[in-house]
Amino acid sequence: MSQSISITALASISPLGISLEESWGNYLRDGHHLVEKKIGDAKSWVAPLSGHAKEEVEKLKASDPKYKSLDNSVLYAMFAARKAMEMAGWKLGDNFGVNVGSSRGATALFEKYHQEFLRSKRTSTLASPTTTLGNISSWIAHDLKTEGPEISHSITCSTALHAVLNGVAWIKSGMAEKFMVGGSEAPLTPFTIAQMKALKIYSKEQSDYPCRALDLEKKTNTMVLGEGASMLCLEKGNKDNALAVIEGIGYATEILQHNISISTEAECFQRSMQMALGSTDPEEVDVIVMHAPGTIKGDLSEKNAISKIFRNKMPLLTTNKWKIGHTFGASGMLSMELAILMLKQQQFIGVPYLDQKSTAKKINKVMVNAVGFGGNAVSILLSR
Known part of the structure; x- marks a missing residue:
């Protein structure tokens, strides 16, 4: 931006x-x-x-x-x-x-x-x-x-x-x-x-x-x-008391194939993440807080979209819905909270039942995803 x-x-x-x-x-x-x-x-x-x-x-x-x-x-x-x-x-x-x-x-x-x-x-x-x-x-x-x-x-x-x-x-x-x-x-x-x-x-x-x-x-x-x-x-502007800075925003809507589902490779997420990145090199993104609602198709399609955009270097992936459930309209902001806390504390919070090892020495940029019924995806890129 x-x-x-x-x-x-x-x-x-x-x-x-x-x-x-x-x-x-x-x-x-x-x-x-x-x-x-x-x-x-x-x-x-x-x-x-x-x-x-x-x-x-x-x-x-x-x-x-x-x-x-x-x-x-x-x-x-x-x-x-x-x-x-x-x-x-x-x-x-x-x-x-x-x-x-x-x-x-x-x-x-x-x-x-x-x-x-x-x-x-x-x-x-x-x-x-x-x-x-x-x-x-x-x-x-x-x-x-x-x-x-x-x-x-x-x-x-x-x-x-x-x-x-x-x-x-x-x-x-x-x-x-x-x-x-x-x-x-x-x-x-x-x-x-x-x-x-x-x-x-x-x-x-x-x-x-x-x-x-x-x-x-x-x-x-x-x-x-x-x-x-x-x-x-x-x-x-850049404020002295800023917890984080919004570096990029992205949004997209895809044509529905079904009332509740998005495409197999979540084209809406691909477009929203690409837009949020702008001129930022995808390899600079350290973590993505995924929407990942806990459904088979929803989780997999978002992961497929991430793989398409971050081909050369996959960021660390996480979500908070295993811990606090899906809060519908509030979920994206609670994901923003997790992202900002990780930026502030410089510590990756993973998902305990997955084999994830944090290799990030620093967390400088975190992307947050959300999507709702209707295929309306939003991606926000945050930085320290």
Whole structure:
């Protein structure tokens, strides 16, 4: 990119915890955060927030009477947004933009109000305003009192990385100096999980690692859903307090062969990664944080695409879905968190059930991938 964009803050709430220190500590452990839990009438593998993270969400919910009617997808995003703004040193009322998306939005509230309607043919007054996807960014803008634009969107599993694209575009256009971007998802609900099971991609594993993301030898699909939110603060130029710099962005959409799948060699990923690289030599990329949802075709097609682009020297490959599940619209931003932590700590976090040996003396550049239903891929190239 011709103009540098600095990431001056990063905050999240996820199964890993509520701080970067806590997240990094959990990444250093081989164990995962997936549990078998009864959701509705059936037990399913899920990755819920930790107990103390849920306590923090309840405190936020109780801090304002208006927040009691909000879905967890909004509350998770507000929690992470407050922490990101504090880290960046931004102030309440500052003129910054907000773009936070979600794949599914207010899933729990939507299911609750729909059940209410089926029973009584009536529903609550707040059923409509509290279940719109626009809820997330608008409530963050309200909570942080920003004067800038607020944008919400859903581009399924690449939602959060599309938010990064939007933030970068606004800043590069000169229409904004800084932008908060991210994704939030609270999908651990009966209907949402039933949808994934209907696609026959949900994990039935009873092994030590229920989600076998990036295991290209697996014989069954092993996707597991998780919940959480993650936010970045973007600012124009190279800032002294930058956690990382966005060096390149790429995006692509491919013609669908099937409602949920991408091509065998993930042409959309090939184009998005090539675009993100720009004039950068592929051999300079040290690590790729893959989308790798834990499905047979999804993991393999992305690996095939990487092999096409990085022919001479394969970067180290990793993913976090074996540890925290697939958080849909928030997943790309939680992958960004892993990438930034590896850049900061100068340590590769691999997948424990794979034979991976880190040969990188330094981690200077990390690429992050995400793709959603519809073949809409995004790749972000980060550097120290």
